Amino acid sequence: MDFGIGFLSNNVMLPILDFFYGIVPSYGLAIVALTLVIRFALYPLNAGSIRNMRKMKIANPLMQKRMAEIKERYKDDPVKQQEEIKGIYSEFGNPLAGCFPVVLQMPILFALFATLRGSPFAETNLPVNLKILPQEAIEQVEQAPLTTKPSNIFVADGEHFQVSAVVPTGGTLAIGETTKVELRSVDNKSLDDLRIEYAEEGVDITPKWEITKGQELAEVQPDGTIKALAPGDITIQAEVPGLAADKGFLFIEKLGQIGVQGENGEIHWDILFMIVFFGLSLYVSQQITQGSGPAGDEKQDQQQAIAKFTPIIFSGMFLFFPLPAGVLMYMVIANVFQTAQSFILSREPLPENLQKLVDAQEAKQSRADGSGRGQLAFEPGSAKKTPTKATSGPKASAKNSVKIKPNSAGKGIEKADADKSDSKSNSEKKVSKKKA
Template structure:
């Protein structure tokens, strides 16, 4: 498609100009052009097919069992004279599926019967329970490894306004807003693959330490993307602008993943996909082009060589005034 694109665009412009007053004929001729060269969107098909896989993989690796599951509850502390006028509304968080074993999992939600507003010096309990109303701790007691999945509690914002115990009991200190985080460990949050420490791990620089496995995956993604683009441009007429873009694009995308990190498992998938794409491109380059595309490529290369030859000839013909046989 890269070979045919310049010619195709020129033909499209000619057809639109020639049949501007006859839309039906214009569409007919454009259809014939598409049949001759193929649809320009055909090259996007592999990417479109991969997108649902990437989204599903991203969502899977960001949650249980590959990552710890956080429940963030926003609370508001009010003065005692104001809290009396508040009509309490029960709170339920979004549910998350918690894996206890590879085959055993169940949905868990955080609930507060009296809502997310409390008065100063008042205490409330945040409950973790299944959607059937069973206590999370009671369900865990039925498993031998249940103690590994007990939640940890902390005040992630507004610690001056309230405090929380490891039993999920919140005590208000003074009026203000705060956020409580209850985090349930993921079953495979620490499970790795090959040199990767944890498939659900996100970020190459976390808590002051460099995750070299993530850094290696990001670097491998950039190198494999560059290799794929180099192979794609082989046999094409020289284009300095396209060559520069092919070099800059992998650097930009690689840098983006450093600031907008993805789970290690997603990066591994993308690296493997790039390797397969590069190998596929290598094999396709060995195949002979269709006759019409080969003819276009030969014409492009011939035109490029003629420009270079003409430029060289022009430079050679120009003589300095003091050279022999030069016109003064």
């Protein structure tokens, strides 16, 4: 089950590819145009996902805190608990709302990916599964022609057909029996006839036959003829070359070239450059997305620290699981488009309730940055103290207080000392009167 990927590839992607190739006969430009058309068509869906992710990054810490409080408060009342949680979702949004646009566009992106991995940019494989039985057992089997699932094959520039592998005698062979696997289009034209019809194009689409399973049970000829040798299951495969696999575009040597290192050990610098550029664009896109919300949440900081390795991991995968250069070019263009879209959407104003959260978080962070140390003497609001020498004796007792430079604080202290002095003199006068 391909979830409609084959239908989208044959009925949407290839017609668009043919349209642009008809305007400018360059498969490289056709890939660029096809990628941009699909990306612009998916712009609204992708924008909704990015906006929701941006909102959730800001609101998620507060949402998690409030939901934990609600679950604790209404742990014995599930109905009330669900009502309160729905209220939170209505205020901040549902975290799963951004998943629907992603799921909706996945078949389209997979169809685009499958189109660029097939003809004319790469070889097309047509496998056939057969069973070999003893002569006495084959008589009990009802035979019927075997036809495999059709695949799109380009026979010339801008000309392609749906081609299947056909076994006229059926999928079961007797030991010693010989049969031929034919490649035919859905309108019953053989691939050999199509090769002759488009021979003037100078394109070689001669299939290469091989047994991929059960090599010791049968043998195959270059024309697809099979001879059964021993009982068992076998798989025979026809590999049809892609006519655009050896064509280049800009700095790309061959659109169908696979891997950073060639068979002779040479380095394919064009593929290496695209892999590195893909990783850099992914890193920039992450920085834009992560910088759209407040900092300070420990869980999000941990996630961001882990996400820093994502560009390295994804780029490294292309070294161990190589892709054709044309597919890498599509992925680089799509990622640059995604980065530009993320940057544009990060400039949009936030909803009022989320903007208040951002402002509050920034204010809290600012206070935290300033509260970790004491005030310095030169900072505004710091008290300036005048150092004094310690004295003793009658002179010291005659003094009521330390002298302070006259300022607003000093005047208050002097007034307090004067009040104490007046109170002391009054009490002394009362004592002298009583004695008299």
